[in-house]
Amino acid sequence: EAGVAQSPRYKIIEKRQSVAFWCNPISGHATLYWYQQILGQGPKLLIQFQNNGVVDDSQLPKDRFSAERLKGVDSTLKIQPAKLEDSAVYLCASSLASTIQYFGAGTRLSVL
Amino acid sequence: AQSVTQLGSHVSVSEGALVLLRCNYSSSVPPYLFWYVQYPNQGLQLLLKYTSAATLVKGINGFEAEFKKSETSFHLTKPSAHMSDAAEYFCAVSGTGGGNKLTFGTGTQLKVEL
Numbered sequence: 555e556a557g558v559a560q561s562p563r564y565k566i567i568e569k570r571q572s573v574a575f576w577c578n579p580i581s582g583h584a585t586l587y588w589y590q591q592i593l594g595q596g597p598k599l600l601i602q603f604q605n606n607g608v609v610d611d612s613q614l615p616k617d618r619f620s621a622e623r624l625k626g627v628d629s630t631l632k633i634q635p636a637k638l639e640d641s642a643v644y645l646c647a648s649s650l651a652s653t654i655q656y657f658g659a660g661t662r663l664s665v666l
Numbered sequence: 667a668q669s670v671t672q673l674g675s676h677v678s679v680s681e682g683a684l685v686l687l688r689c690n691y692s693s694s695v696p697p698y699l700f701w702y703v704q705y706p707n708q709g710l711q712l713l714l715k716y717t718s719a720a721t722l723v724k725g726i727n728g729f730e731a732e733f734k735k736s737e738t739s740f741h742l743t744k745p746s747a748h749m750s751d752a753a754e755y756f757c758a759v760s761g762t763g764g765g766n767k768l769t770f771g772t773g774t775q776l777k778v779e780l
Contacts, residue, residue, distance in 0.1 A: 585766065654715065
Protein backbone atom coordinates (compact mmCIF):
# COMPACT_ATOMS: atom_id res chain seq x y z
CA GLU A 555 0.00 0.00 0.00
CA ALA A 556 1.41 3.37 -0.99
CA GLY A 557 1.96 5.87 1.80
CA VAL A 558 1.26 9.58 1.94
CA ALA A 559 3.06 11.32 -0.91
CA GLN A 560 4.29 14.89 -0.67
CA SER A 561 6.12 17.14 -3.09
CA PRO A 562 8.43 18.86 -3.39
CA ARG A 563 10.75 17.54 -0.69
CA TYR A 564 12.67 20.78 -0.45
CA LYS A 565 11.92 24.35 -1.44
CA ILE A 566 13.95 27.51 -1.06
CA ILE A 567 12.30 30.86 -1.71
CA GLU A 568 12.82 34.49 -0.85
CA LYS A 569 10.50 36.31 1.51
CA ARG A 570 7.38 37.75 -0.09
CA GLN A 571 7.40 35.04 -2.74
CA SER A 572 4.63 32.46 -2.97
CA VAL A 573 4.94 28.68 -2.65
CA ALA A 574 2.69 25.66 -2.90
CA PHE A 575 2.94 22.18 -1.47
CA TRP A 576 1.11 19.13 -2.69
CA CYS A 577 -0.13 16.07 -0.80
CA ASN A 578 -1.65 12.82 -1.98
CA PRO A 579 -3.08 10.83 0.94
CA ILE A 580 -3.36 7.09 1.28
CA SER A 581 -6.08 5.82 -0.99
CA GLY A 582 -9.47 5.82 0.70
CA HIS A 583 -8.46 8.03 3.62
CA ALA A 584 -11.19 10.60 4.10
CA THR A 585 -9.35 12.79 6.60
CA LEU A 586 -6.32 14.85 5.62
CA TYR A 587 -4.18 17.05 7.84
CA TRP A 588 -1.50 19.68 7.26
CA TYR A 589 1.00 20.28 10.04
CA GLN A 590 3.78 22.84 10.40
CA GLN A 591 6.92 21.66 12.20
CA ILE A 592 9.34 24.43 13.11
CA LEU A 593 12.86 23.34 13.98
CA GLY A 594 13.04 22.17 17.57
CA GLN A 595 9.27 21.97 18.02
CA GLY A 596 6.58 19.38 17.62
CA PRO A 597 4.23 19.47 14.65
CA LYS A 598 1.36 21.94 14.90
CA LEU A 599 -1.92 21.34 13.10
CA LEU A 600 -2.70 23.97 10.49
CA ILE A 601 -5.80 22.53 8.89
CA GLN A 602 -7.85 19.35 8.85
CA PHE A 603 -10.14 18.23 6.02
CA GLN A 604 -12.86 15.61 6.10
CA ASN A 605 -13.34 14.67 2.45
CA ASN A 606 -13.32 18.11 0.79
CA GLY A 607 -14.72 20.04 3.77
CA VAL A 608 -12.70 21.88 6.42
CA VAL A 609 -13.06 20.49 9.95
CA ASP A 610 -10.53 22.66 11.76
CA ASP A 611 -8.48 25.59 10.48
CA SER A 612 -8.27 27.51 13.73
CA GLN A 613 -4.46 27.71 13.64
CA LEU A 614 -4.09 28.50 9.96
CA PRO A 615 -2.79 32.07 9.37
CA LYS A 616 -5.49 32.86 6.88
CA ASP A 617 -4.01 36.17 5.78
CA ARG A 618 -1.22 34.29 4.01
CA PHE A 619 -1.95 30.57 4.11
CA SER A 620 -4.63 28.78 2.13
CA ALA A 621 -5.42 25.15 1.54
CA GLU A 622 -7.82 23.22 -0.60
CA ARG A 623 -8.78 19.64 -1.17
CA LEU A 624 -10.70 19.51 -4.39
CA LYS A 625 -12.59 16.26 -5.00
CA GLY A 626 -11.68 15.06 -1.52
CA VAL A 627 -8.40 13.43 -2.52
CA ASP A 628 -5.26 15.49 -3.21
CA SER A 629 -4.59 18.67 -1.30
CA THR A 630 -2.56 21.80 -1.85
CA LEU A 631 -1.23 24.17 0.79
CA LYS A 632 -0.19 27.63 -0.35
CA ILE A 633 1.69 30.44 1.31
CA GLN A 634 1.47 33.92 -0.21
CA PRO A 635 3.47 35.96 0.61
CA ALA A 636 6.02 33.96 2.60
CA LYS A 637 7.74 35.33 5.68
CA LEU A 638 11.01 34.29 7.26
CA GLU A 639 9.15 32.66 10.15
CA ASP A 640 7.41 30.29 7.73
CA SER A 641 10.64 28.32 7.41
CA ALA A 642 9.64 24.87 8.61
CA VAL A 643 8.80 21.35 7.54
CA TYR A 644 5.23 21.01 6.29
CA LEU A 645 3.84 17.58 7.00
CA CYS A 646 0.77 16.03 5.48
CA ALA A 647 -1.05 13.17 7.19
CA SER A 648 -4.14 11.14 6.45
CA SER A 649 -6.38 8.81 8.39
CA LEU A 650 -9.28 6.48 7.84
CA ALA A 651 -11.93 6.13 10.49
CA SER A 652 -9.41 5.14 13.16
CA THR A 653 -7.38 7.45 15.33
CA ILE A 654 -4.12 6.64 13.55
CA GLN A 655 -2.65 9.31 11.34
CA TYR A 656 -0.12 8.33 8.69
CA PHE A 657 2.45 10.95 7.79
CA GLY A 658 4.28 11.80 4.62
CA ALA A 659 7.99 12.65 4.53
CA GLY A 660 7.25 16.37 4.51
CA THR A 661 8.36 19.41 2.55
CA ARG A 662 11.21 21.41 4.01
CA LEU A 663 10.74 25.11 3.29
CA SER A 664 13.51 27.65 3.69
CA VAL A 665 12.55 31.31 3.36
CA LEU A 666 15.53 33.60 2.82
CA ALA B 667 -7.72 21.92 25.97
CA GLN B 668 -5.10 19.20 25.71
CA SER B 669 -1.34 19.31 25.94
CA VAL B 670 1.67 17.11 26.49
CA THR B 671 4.98 17.87 28.13
CA GLN B 672 8.07 15.92 27.25
CA LEU B 673 10.76 16.15 29.90
CA GLY B 674 14.25 16.28 28.45
CA SER B 675 14.81 17.54 24.93
CA HIS B 676 17.90 15.31 24.64
CA VAL B 677 18.47 11.88 26.14
CA SER B 678 21.65 9.87 25.74
CA VAL B 679 21.98 6.17 26.57
CA SER B 680 24.52 3.46 25.96
CA GLU B 681 23.73 0.66 23.57
CA GLY B 682 22.03 -2.12 25.54
CA ALA B 683 20.84 0.21 28.29
CA LEU B 684 17.27 1.00 29.25
CA VAL B 685 15.54 3.73 27.28
CA LEU B 686 13.09 5.94 29.21
CA LEU B 687 11.45 8.91 27.51
CA ARG B 688 9.03 10.89 29.64
CA CYS B 689 5.67 12.30 28.68
CA ASN B 690 3.02 13.90 30.86
CA TYR B 691 -0.34 14.93 29.51
CA SER B 692 -3.09 17.32 30.37
CA SER B 693 -6.58 16.70 29.10
CA SER B 694 -10.07 17.70 30.11
CA VAL B 695 -11.49 14.55 28.52
CA PRO B 696 -10.28 10.94 28.51
CA PRO B 697 -7.30 11.05 26.22
CA TYR B 698 -5.91 8.99 23.44
CA LEU B 699 -2.11 9.03 23.64
CA PHE B 700 0.52 8.29 21.03
CA TRP B 701 4.23 8.00 20.56
CA TYR B 702 5.70 8.76 17.16
CA VAL B 703 9.30 8.44 15.99
CA GLN B 704 10.95 10.65 13.39
CA TYR B 705 14.16 9.68 11.66
CA PRO B 706 16.20 12.40 9.91
CA ASN B 707 14.50 13.79 6.81
CA GLN B 708 11.54 11.48 7.22
CA GLY B 709 7.96 11.82 8.35
CA LEU B 710 6.56 10.60 11.63
CA GLN B 711 6.01 6.90 12.19
CA LEU B 712 3.60 5.59 14.81
CA LEU B 713 5.30 3.56 17.54
CA LEU B 714 2.27 2.83 19.69
CA LYS B 715 -1.05 4.20 20.88
CA TYR B 716 -3.27 4.11 23.94
CA THR B 717 -6.99 4.26 23.32
CA SER B 718 -8.49 3.34 26.69
CA ALA B 719 -7.98 -0.42 26.48
CA ALA B 720 -5.01 -2.02 28.25
CA THR B 721 -2.89 0.48 30.16
CA LEU B 722 0.36 -1.22 29.11
CA VAL B 723 0.76 -0.76 25.40
CA LYS B 724 3.29 -2.59 23.30
CA GLY B 725 4.50 -1.07 20.07
CA ILE B 726 6.93 -1.73 17.30
CA ASN B 727 10.69 -2.20 17.62
CA GLY B 728 10.43 -3.40 21.23
CA PHE B 729 9.01 -0.19 22.65
CA GLU B 730 6.20 -0.04 25.18
CA ALA B 731 4.44 2.60 27.23
CA GLU B 732 2.24 2.56 30.31
CA PHE B 733 -0.74 4.85 30.79
CA LYS B 734 -0.90 6.04 34.43
CA LYS B 735 -3.94 8.15 35.04
CA SER B 736 -2.96 9.00 38.62
CA GLU B 737 0.33 10.44 37.39
CA THR B 738 -1.03 11.76 34.06
CA SER B 739 1.93 10.08 32.43
CA PHE B 740 2.61 7.98 29.36
CA HIS B 741 6.34 7.28 29.46
CA LEU B 742 8.01 5.34 26.65
CA THR B 743 10.46 2.55 27.49
CA LYS B 744 12.62 -0.03 25.80
CA PRO B 745 14.67 -2.56 27.82
CA SER B 746 17.74 -2.49 25.61
CA ALA B 747 18.71 0.37 23.30
CA HIS B 748 20.02 -0.27 19.82
CA MET B 749 21.98 2.10 17.63
CA SER B 750 19.08 2.16 15.19
CA ASP B 751 16.85 3.68 17.90
CA ALA B 752 18.62 7.03 17.56
CA ALA B 753 15.91 9.41 16.39
CA GLU B 754 13.50 12.04 17.66
CA TYR B 755 10.48 10.88 19.59
CA PHE B 756 7.22 12.76 19.95
CA CYS B 757 4.43 12.20 22.41
CA ALA B 758 0.97 13.32 21.28
CA VAL B 759 -2.55 13.51 22.69
CA SER B 760 -5.97 13.64 21.12
CA GLY B 761 -9.45 13.61 22.49
CA THR B 762 -11.67 10.58 22.22
CA GLY B 763 -14.27 12.59 20.38
CA GLY B 764 -14.45 13.24 16.69
CA GLY B 765 -11.80 15.11 14.76
CA ASN B 766 -8.74 13.23 16.00
CA LYS B 767 -6.73 16.45 16.29
CA LEU B 768 -3.26 15.59 17.58
CA THR B 769 -1.38 17.91 19.92
CA PHE B 770 2.32 17.10 20.00
CA GLY B 771 5.01 17.64 22.57
CA THR B 772 8.26 19.34 21.68
CA GLY B 773 10.09 16.08 21.13
CA THR B 774 13.01 14.21 22.69
CA GLN B 775 16.14 13.52 20.69
CA LEU B 776 17.49 10.09 21.62
CA LYS B 777 21.20 9.45 21.16
CA VAL B 778 22.58 5.93 21.49
CA GLU B 779 26.27 5.58 22.20
CA LEU B 780 28.55 2.57 21.88
